[in-house]
Amino acid sequence: MTKVFIVEDDLAITKEMIKEFQKWRYLAKTVTDWDRVVEEIQDWQPNIVIMDITLPTFDGFYWTGKLRQVSEVPIIFVSAAEMDPNAVRAIATGADDYLVKPFSLNVLVSKVQAVLRRTQKTMQSLSALNFEDYRLNVLTNELTYQGKAVKLTPTEGIILKLLFLNAGKTVTKTQLMQQIWQGGQFIEADVLNVNISRLRDKLEQVGLRNQLVTERGHGYRLVSANEN
Known part of the structure; x- marks a missing residue:
């Protein structure tokens, strides 16, 4: 229950x-x-x-x-x-x-x-997703890389999961809010911005921060190390 x-x-x-x-x-x-x-x-x-x-x-x-x-x-x-x-x-x-x-x-x-x-x-989706040498456990919201691990909140985990699934492609703010907050009702764009900022701080701990690129006026894109 x-x-x-x-x-x-x-x-x-x-x-x-x-x-x-x-x-x-x-x-x-x-x-x-x-x-x-x-x-x-x-x-x-x-x-x-x-x-x-x-x-x-x-x-x-x-x-x-x-x-x-x-x-x-x-x-x-x-x-x-x-x-x-x-x-x-x-x-x-x-x-x-x-x-x-x-x-x-x-x-x-x-x-x-x-x-x-x-x-x-x-919890019911794929247990893990991979991007380059990074691994995201979607059951525990833990991101690991070369022996290092960082724990994400459920919201941060959903954002990173969407970016992993669409690596190289732009995920719009509207798409993120619709997926995370069930249509984006009662949520302002600033709230998403704060989540992205907090996620970036955690990605820095495993060297992935600079690969999360902001597409001005559109959304966010996870790019490969050589592209960045």
Whole structure:
């Protein structure tokens, strides 16, 4: 059964979320100790996390950063703050999607289902893809090269998978947003840009950064070492 962990300190909102998820036969629970948020998430092993920004002790950006050190579980931010720049910061911290309050519970469930669909689709696809001497494990979102390994978030893994599958060809921003965020709804281009920037930083660790080329006004292309 799908498990949703809710990191939200407004009890009324949390209760409504839990009630809505129960309608979809999802198990849902929330934080009991605000000093042990990451530990509670790890102990319960949810399929997805709903993360508010304004929280007791530390904010959602802090907890997302801490969680990303030990887990790649998908995270959806919810906040009363405006989409920009908080959405960009949330994605940069490690979130997979963002939703602004007030929101319809139906929209929240749709976002959860969209993130879970693309995560499960990745898990059910080819276990590994190769580009030159680089190997991407799409089950673990781990990129390896000559004994070095770098761990990607689920969103970064999907982006790199699309680039691997279309090596040498331009993948447009529209194609990326449609594939990653189920049609690109509720997502701004800046959010994709942040994911690309974060991916480039990780690719640098294995010497692949310069082979991810930006095609101005179009999208991105993964090129061979000799072409670059």
